[in-house]
Amino acid sequence: MSSVFVQPSAPYRPPSRWQAFRRVLKEHWQDYLFISPFFILFAVFFAYPIFWALQLSFQKWDGVTDPTWVGLDNYRFVLRDPITRQMFYNTFRFLILIVPLGIMLPLVLGVLLNLSFLRFRGIFRTLIFIPTVSSLVGIGIVWKLLFGAANGWLNAVLSHVGLGPYKWLKDAHLAQVPIVTLALWGSIGFTTLIVLGGLQAIDEDIYDAAKIDGASPFSQFWQITLPLLRPIVVFLLITTTIMVMTLFSQPYIVTEGGPSNQPLTPLLHIYRIGVGSTGAARIGDASALTFILSIVMITVVVMQFLITRRRESD
Amino acid sequence: MAVQTDRLSSQSTTVDATRQARSGGVGVPRSLSRALVYLVLLIVVLLMVAPFYFLVSGSLMDRGEMFKIPPHLYPANPIWDNFRTIFTDYNFATYLKNSVIVSGAQTAGVLFFSSLAGFVFAKRRFPGRDWLFIFVLITAAMPSGQTTIIPFYLLMSKLGWINTFWPLIIPWWAPPLSIFLMRQYIANGIPDELIDASRLDGTGLFGTYLRIVLPLSIPGLVVVGIMQFVAIWNDFLYGLLVLKSDDMRTATLAIAVLSQRSQAATLYGPLFAGIVVVTLPPIILYFIFQRRLTSGLLAGSIRG
Structure with missing residues (x-):
């Protein structure tokens, strides 16, 4: 590896490993020093906590008294715990509700924004992107009032046309609606921009050729645009999946994790039992969940990546 | 950016014309x-x-x-009084000050460390460089960051950093995505000759970074800096985790706490005024640097 970088002017003498190492260090210590902050911070604040979580997941600990070793008990408990099951079920449901829309909406918006006749393109793009930079917590509070109780704005409007009022935040099924809409509202500005970037990278000549062949706009989209956007679609799939699996502010603010644990998300659950906002901290359980969740997330992402890669090579 | 859209629209108009000529009146008018x-x-x-x-x-x-x-x-x-009340009765001056300190200190560190690392990855050759850079890229794609909040919290209490701003500043100083963006910017935006010339003048590596690389990478730094500033300004999870006392709260945290008081006790006027004040700074920044930000993100996404 290092032999590639040996200066050609140096007289040939097979250097010992140690000598080579010292010379590299002497020549390049500043290079290593300047990139070291990333590696140090990563090791201390991200890699170490993961391994610590693994260790903690085999212990029972409330953060105050001495921890005791309990083997796989935490995993056994967590996997049987109805609340955890509910949490995984919720996540699955959120994935089904959010991911398809989180991919389709940006694709449609991106294509519309890229249409050649469109005027005020910049204004549309700017306004659609605004939610991306705005405080999810602040807008979450607005959401809470929009959907909240009988006198919330949405219910007021609905009852005006003879519908409702619905208990958006109190009903276990309806409570999905504010979370899903807020998550989509907060994310499609960024994803639309990504799609737009992908569309602008496509060479217009391809479309010219297709048009000469008499392809309609829709078949152009299916046969040219979408295949060429495949890397972008993979990116959207992965980012939206991660977004859904790490939902926190939205359920915390809008429904406070209720009603009856319905929109309880993994991070919210881990936060609650780990910090002990409801009773004593259960650090062992939280760590077991942390580890399970990390593995699930990495597996999902890697699988999505591999599956889409394979299809590409077909 | 402007050039790109111009090219695009002029090409598309010709395309459009041909389409118009061909599709006499198919389907919808x-x-x-x-x-x-x-x-x-x-x-x-x-x-x-x-x-x-x-x-x-x-x-x-x-x-x-x-x-x-x-x-x-x-x-x-x-x-309009609601906007006065949040400062007189709700301590918002302190919250905003905290937010500015945290976001400013984190962003400053990110700009320094990611441009320094980006420079080295872009312009220097040394053994292991490519493998180390691939490692950076892999961590950028790793989704597991937030799931480790509990051990992160325990580590912070071990360090005695609970209820201080440090947990929101130091761990985030070298985000892989920013390093990647700065590397791309410096690799494409600064000619090797400039750096070689400065080195031949006898300027050290760090001096070259300060005098040549830093001033020339300002456009890239603006994109990375604003992304970072907005992200930390809007952070909720980590603030909630480590900031315990009222006088340490960031503005984002403060509005969340304010909204969680019982419905009857919440004064929505001041709360909403508070939200407006919290939401505004990132949006203003975005509007000022909108063009540069969008093109920077677009460029990043095309290459990425």
């Missing part, structure tokens, strides 16, 4: 389908902007007016 496109985009934009409208008009109402049925869409008598 052209003007109708165009109107439909505008209508869809208009509805989407309205949905994106509506919450801000409610926010601002709510911040100028009192409690009674806010929950009138049918709802008032705009305040009959705007109560």
